[in-house]
Amino acid sequence: MARVYNFSAGPSTLPTAVLEKARDELLDWGGTGMSVMEMSHRSKAYVGIAEQAEADFRALLAVPADYKVLFLPGGATGQFAAIPMNLLRGKTKTCYVNTGIWSEKAIAEAKLYSEVLIAASSKDNQHTAIPARADWKLDAEAAYLHYTSNETIGGVEFHSVPDSEGLPLVCDMSSDILSRPVDVAQYALIYAGAQKNMGPAGIAIVVVREDVLGQTLPFTPSIFDYKKQAENGSMLNTPPTYNWYLLGLVLEWLKEQGGLAAIEALNTRKADKLYAAIDNSPFYSNPVDPACRSRMNVPFRIANTDLEKTFLAEAKAAGLVNLEGHRSVGGFRASIYNAMPEAGVDALVDFMAGFEKQHG
Ligand SMILES: *Cc1c(COP(=O)(O)O)cnc(C)c1O
Numbered sequence: 001m002a003r004v005y006n007f008s009a010g011p012s013t014l015p016t017a018v019l020e021k022a023r024d025e026l027l028d029w030g031g032t033g034m035s036v037m038e039m040s041h042r043s044k045a046y047v048g049i050a051e052q053a054e055a056d057f058r059a060l061l062a063v064p065a066d067y068k069v070l071f072l073p074g075g076a077t078g079q080f081a082a083i084p085m086n087l088l089r090g091k092t093k094t095c096y097v098n099t100g101i102w103s104e105k106a107i108a109e110a111k112l113y114s115e116v117l118i119a120a121s122s123k124d125n126q127h128t129a130i131p132a133r134a135d136w137k138l139d140a141e142a143a144y145l146h147y148t149s150n151e152t153i154g155g156v157e158f159h160s161v162p163d164s165e166g167l168p169l170v171c172d173m174s175s176d177i178l179s180r181p182v183d184v185a186q187y188a189l190i191y192a193g194a195q196k197n198m199g200p201a202g203i204a205i206v207v208v209r210e211d212v213l214g215q216t217l218p219f220t221p222s223i224f225d226y227k228k229q230a231e232n233g234s235m236l237n238t239p240p241t242y243n244w245y246l247l248g249l250v251l252e253w254l255k256e257q258g259g260l261a262a263i264e265a266l267n268t269r270k271a272d273k274l275y276a277a278i279d280n281s282p283f284y285s286n287p288v289d290p291a292c293r294s295r296m297n298v299p300f301r302i303a304n305t306d307l308e309k310t311f312l313a314e315a316k317a318a319g320l321v322n323l324e325g326h327r328s329v330g331g332f333r334a335s336i337y338n339a340m341p342e343a344g345v346d347a348l349v350d351f352m353a354g355f356e357k358q359h360g
Contacts, residue, residue, distance in 0.1 A: 005344035008322035009152055009335040011195040018249045036245045041238055053248030060260055063184050068230040070206040071244050076174040076193035080109035082224040089215040091143040095119045100127040100151030127154045129289035133162055144168040150176035150294050153326040157294035161186045176296050180264035188212050197337045199247035202240045263338050270336050270345045271295035277349040283356040301331035307359055318351050
């Protein structure tokens with residue numbers, strides 16, 4: 001059996017070592033005689049697994065003590081709704097930056113609960129560049145400023161933290177969390193679905209500063225009430241136990257890789273290689289402003305779209321799969337999250353050069 005290089009945007013490739021560990025522990029975790037899937041979430045064994053995952057996450061991201069780390073169901077999309085429910089705190093307005101399709105989805109959901117002010121938008125340039133910070137318009141009355149640090153579909157990433165003029169800063173880091181160190185103290189809330197860079201689908205992490213909690217909108221479902229979840233160790237109800245465990249194995253693997261500074265160096269090298277292959281060729285192109293290109297999701301095109309099907313078929317035959325671009329934008333996209341080995345990027349770059357030689 002041969003594993004392919006899987007460039008899927010999400011759910012996405014996991015470290016082989018993690019899958020092997022999960023396989024080895026599948027039937028009998030730690031001498032309990034049962035799978036983690038079969039454990040009570042209140043059992044000593046499971047609580048230990050859950051607490052270790054939280055401790056590892058806190059250590060990796062250097063989360064300050066006055067922040068809660070929650071493990072929640074509902075994905076990132078659930079948090080699109082939960083964030084205004086929890087953070088409006090008596091205010092009516094929110095500020096959002098629109099840098100692409102995921103920003104737009106977060107905005108649409110926030111509009112159900114608040115008056116959304118668009119602080120800045122890259123819609124006019126088809127989301128290929130982040131609007132200059134000097135041109136953003138914030139409202140001091142807003143409850144918070146929200147942005148998406150990495151647009152998974154457009155391949156646009158913030159490489160610095162924007163100034164929020166004192167507004168609590170909220171960030172959707174679904175597709176670049178744990179890809180580099182982050183100064184958590186600059187944020188009121190960070191959230192991410194697990195299935196891009198942390199584990200399997202079905203669980204999301206919310207990192208939230210304690211002082212913004214406790215003024216949840218009336219009628220907020222209890223499972224989306226961050227304060228109640230925090231008070232219950234994210235176990236207000238039965239959490240997605242196996243996903244939490246797998247996420248924990250990924251965190252352990254990340255520690256073994258040397259933590260976030262080491263993984264950032266690797267991610268930078270991988271992305272640099274792929275963008276160089278695109279930029280140094282007249283055959284391939286990437287539309288994104290080099291200042292905000294994503295290190296996680298690399299969209300690219302060829303001029304002759306008739307060749308796209310052939311490219312995908314030949315790539316697949318070479319063991320390079322899930323390279324089609326998002327259905328809304330077409331072309332190709334290589335997602336090269338933490339778990340994509342450098343050898344996978346090398347194989348893709350070689351394949352692209354060979355394809356160009358044959359068809360260019
Ligand atoms: C995938 C993704 C989401 C949605 O995640 P779900 O877990 O499917 O709700 C939100 N934001 C970003 C940036 C994403 O990449």
